[in-house]
Each structure stands twice: as C-alpha cells, then as structure tokens.
Amino acid sequence: MSPWLRLAASLLGGASMGAAFGSVAVGVGAAVVCWLLLRKAESPRVRRERAAARADLPFAADLLAAALHAGAAPDRAAYAVGRSMGAASVGGRLVTIGRALRGGAPPAVAWGQLGEIPGGTRLARAATRSAEHGTALAQTFEKQAADLRRDRAAFLEARVRKTSVYAVLPVGLCFLPAFVLIGVVPVVAALLGEVFAAL
Known part of the structure; x- marks a missing residue:
C-alpha cells in the first residue's frame, strides 16, 4: 500500500x-x-509474488535435481533452470545464483539469495552444506523439493481453515447481538422488574 x-x-x-x-x-x-x-x-502485489515464489520453489528444486543428474555443473544447472522459469522471483534469483557461482562466489553467498523466498532459506542451507561437504547436490534438491511440497500443502490447509473461521465470523457477529437482544435482555428486564416490584 x-x-x-x-x-x-x-x-x-x-x-x-x-x-x-x-x-x-x-x-x-x-x-x-x-x-x-x-x-x-503486505500489498496484494507482494502477497501474490510470495505465493507464486512459494509455488515455484519445489518445481525449481526438481528441475535443479534433474539438471544435476544429467551432468550439469551447479552453476550451469542454476542458470539454465532460472532461464527456463523466466524472470519471476525464483527464476531471476537462480540466474543470479548461476552467474555468482560461475564467477567464483562462495556457495553460501550465491545460494543465500534464495533466502527472501518462503522456504528458500532451507533450500539455500541444504545446497550450501552439500557444496561444502561434497554430498550429492541432486539428491539434496530432490529431498528439499519433497519437503517444500509438504510444507506448501500444510500452509494451504492452514489457510483454508483460517478462511473457514473468517467465513463464520460475520454470522456470529450478526447472531450474537440478536440472541442477546431477544433472549437475554427480556429475561434480565423481567428479573429486574420483579426485584424492583418487591422493593
């Protein structure tokens, strides 16, 4: 706004x-x-971008794993996947990561650019650990893609539950005053009338 x-x-x-x-x-x-x-x-535009990035990240991790399984170096895989995904937030960051890795940037600095995307920090840490310890980066991306999909499903389920609560809220706000006015106020008024009549 x-x-x-x-x-x-x-x-x-x-x-x-x-x-x-x-x-x-x-x-x-x-x-x-x-x-x-x-x-x-957040503005609606920022919310839409974050939602798109959250949806694109598991797909990007799968593509990175496939490129690495095909024999591409990490810098080439990141650059190629980023170019194929377009200039959206995940694709643009992957292109930048590929260029940074090709230029000799440390893996922590290069992959750290995913940190601003929801779920990207974990993917960046896993990629950095794999690069530093020599573990298979493709398998790391496959595992992270599965984890990100599971997290996204949980996030969407939580949003659906939250929306259902918000949908019931107006009904409660309308019926509660009506219940108080029709059910509680007459009873209290009758009781008060009897108390004052007894005095």
Missing part, C-alpha cells in the same frame, strides 16, 4: 472512530493504530 493511501485510510478510520465516540483523543488514537497496522500489511 502506498504511503498516501495508508495515510488517507488512517485519517478516515481515525475520523470515523472520533465521530462515533465524540472524542478527538479516540480519533487520534485510532488513526495512529490504523497507520501502524497498515504499515505492517
């Missing part, structure tokens, strides 16, 4: 709360709270 849009939303929220409660202090406090909450919120 742009700073101007965030400011406008914060001022609107603060003005609404101030008018509802008839207090300037409440309005200012609400505006500050809105500003802080909106500052932490």
Whole structure:
C-alpha cells in the first residue's frame, strides 16, 4: 500500500472512530493504530509474488535435481533452470545464483539469495552444506523439493481453515447481538422488574 493511501485510510478510520465516540483523543488514537497496522500489511502485489515464489520453489528444486543428474555443473544447472522459469522471483534469483557461482562466489553467498523466498532459506542451507561437504547436490534438491511440497500443502490447509473461521465470523457477529437482544435482555428486564416490584 502506498504511503498516501495508508495515510488517507488512517485519517478516515481515525475520523470515523472520533465521530462515533465524540472524542478527538479516540480519533487520534485510532488513526495512529490504523497507520501502524497498515504499515505492517503486505500489498496484494507482494502477497501474490510470495505465493507464486512459494509455488515455484519445489518445481525449481526438481528441475535443479534433474539438471544435476544429467551432468550439469551447479552453476550451469542454476542458470539454465532460472532461464527456463523466466524472470519471476525464483527464476531471476537462480540466474543470479548461476552467474555468482560461475564467477567464483562462495556457495553460501550465491545460494543465500534464495533466502527472501518462503522456504528458500532451507533450500539455500541444504545446497550450501552439500557444496561444502561434497554430498550429492541432486539428491539434496530432490529431498528439499519433497519437503517444500509438504510444507506448501500444510500452509494451504492452514489457510483454508483460517478462511473457514473468517467465513463464520460475520454470522456470529450478526447472531450474537440478536440472541442477546431477544433472549437475554427480556429475561434480565423481567428479573429486574420483579426485584424492583418487591422493593
């Protein structure tokens, strides 16, 4: 969200709360709270990019494993897979990693560029360990691809559960006041009437 849009939303929220409660202090406090909450919120574009990267990462790990099994060096495999995936976040980073490895960068520095992608840190650490200890990098990528797919499935399942809770929330917010007004208020009013009548 742009700073101007965030400011406008914060001022609107603060003005609404101030008018509802008839207090300037409440309005200012609400505006500050809105500003802080909106500052932490990701923009829809960033959210879409992160979701696409999370989906592409296991596929990229599978392609890297296949390229390494075919005999490509790690720098060539990263570069080729990155080029085949396009300029999206994972593909662009793999191209950069391939160039860095070809230029002699340490594996930790080169593979560390995956760190900003959800799940990329673990893939980068595994690739660095394999390069430093001489273990089979292709098998490491295959294992990481399976782990990333499992993590993605768990993430999507958690989002579905969260969405189902959010879907029920408006129903609860509508029925709870109605239940209180229809079921609880008359009973309390009748009891209070009897108490005052007895006095």
